[in-house]
Amino acid sequence: MGKRATILDVAKKAGVSKSTVSLVLQNSSLVKQQTRDQVTAAMETLGYVYNRSAAGLRGAASGLIGLIINDLRNPFFTEFAASAQMCFARQGYSTVIANTDEKPDIQAQVIDSMIEHGVSAFVISPTYGGEDRPFDRIERAGIPTMQVLRQVDERTDLFPFASHDYTAGGRLAGEHLIAQGCRKIAFVGGIEDRPITLERMSGYHEAMTAGGLAPQAFYGRPSRAFGRDIALHLAKEHRDIEAAICFSDLVALGMLSGFAEAGIRAGRDFRIVGFDDIEESSIAYPRLSSVRCDSALFGQNAAEAMLAWITAGKRPPDQKRYDVDLVTRQSSLWEERDV
Template sequence: MASRPKATILDIAREAGVSKSTVSLVLQGSGLIRPETALKVRKAIEDVGYVYNRGAANLRKAHSNVIGMVINDLTNPFFAEMAVGMERVFQSAGIVPFIANTAENPVRQEEVLKSLMEQGVAGLIVSPARGTTPGAFRRIEMAGLPIVFTMRRLPESRIPVIAPDNHRGAWLATAHLIGKGHRRLAFFGGSSDLVVYHERLGGFREACEGLGIAKRDTLVIEGETSRKGGIACLETALAMAEPPTAALCFNDAVAFGVMLALRKRGLEPGADFAVVGFDDVIEAQHYMPALTSVAVDSAGLGERAAHVMLKMIQSRTTRAEDHIGAVNLVVRDSCGPDRRAGMGDAA
């Protein structure tokens, strides 16, 4: 992605039909400018893609050693582990990381991005919030600021992405369930407004189709990507006339919720209903029973994203190759055979 020349105060002045000094006063929030003129200048600022660097204005610093890390959900251990990986690399390089949690709120994300750009950060690593559109990053791209997406890509966006092989991971997990003799399978959690959801659901469906599971024997239930979401998905599934015997969950948090809901019903995860998670957060190996999960190495991907960002800054470019990280299935105790099929331990 070739970066455009950064818009200047002169560009704004020409667009608005005013002097450079008028533009400067508007940027400084001066009350000396008439409201209608200020409104015209602000519109011109948006139209030309100008970013007011408040850090440069206040401190006159030639360079910044601050990188913004904008994370969609730091309460999720997966994203917290990813942030730790980034921070480790930045600290060793003498970079100051600024971490912001958007709590899956695109409006909050927009506010954070605007603030970080005004403070003059050297680059941005973003895990986009749910509901984010590619246009949300237009000003950043026009400004020529290095930016990398982690874990989540946006449709039709050319911003480089560091993410796991979601499709492959879901295929491996589903094939494992089928190998255990399960013939009625579910995919729990996630939302169709996320590209990662379609990647994981695509792997689930491809494995089912390729390994002989009829579409009528599969169940897809969207839901929150949390324990609460997992509980709701399990309750919905078990209320059906022919419920599934196993589920691939969108992430580990959903899987933990499914196991909690099973226990409340007097059912044992793994023995009475097979559960597979995705992400393999640290808690997965310590849960009871230990959760079978697709290992993603979120900390490693965070480190990779940080290294890519440093290279972009050093090379003065906004170009970088996408990186799709390898995944593997970690088999533990939450995924037993389908006892109703009378097949024994088939895998």
């Protein structure tokens, strides 16, 4: 008796991926008719028989969402992921969550693995860089996919993008500090020339230009350690700088620590505004002013948009930006109560 044909044999014969064959077996409408015909012809040629009960035991059918996050160590992304996962769960969908740790090779590996395991959809906050194009593999597999918070693939007609209005946030922060009488305001944190950095800086540039002021930036990995180091550097080398808008709250919280170490009173001697408004911003001392990007609500909105797509065929818009607002606290407006 000859060796029984497998799904991998069918994929090789048809010139498609294993996940595409799986979608055909599930009678998914996501697969083009031409591809479906190729796979069906390969099955007939090889005499492939689909063991549906075994496939059910493997759990490779629908109902599984792939949620891929670039940095789960950052509380902002953690809150987003938790909110999205809970929204999916309420509708009976299980979620596989993966952290890529800003590594393109890990991102590609995770995407391939989730495709092989038959996820019904992807929600991806992608990492930057890498020579390959992981979204091409998703396109070939025909899996509905949203890019969130960061856009790395320009084909939003295939991979809709949703994020916050970061430009408005930077502008609000800049206008607030200028209204407090600050004239030497720096932007601190973020990797230089990355789209997300440029976007968060753009509103800051608008506010500075409108006020006839010169922008100044200090780039670096958006972490507490970088924020602390920059605060110590400013305290020693740039005493003329009066305020900072930080790429993220993690950078801003690091700056609070660094200035405390240097004997500079944040909020009085130096004003700071963060970005994201993670929970710790409201309990730090001094309490941190921040551009609020409601990550929990955003996670719910993203999940609901994906559910509408895969259950009702209502595709999200190519691009969607959610409003932000500025929460002023002691670090930029010294008072004993929050404003």
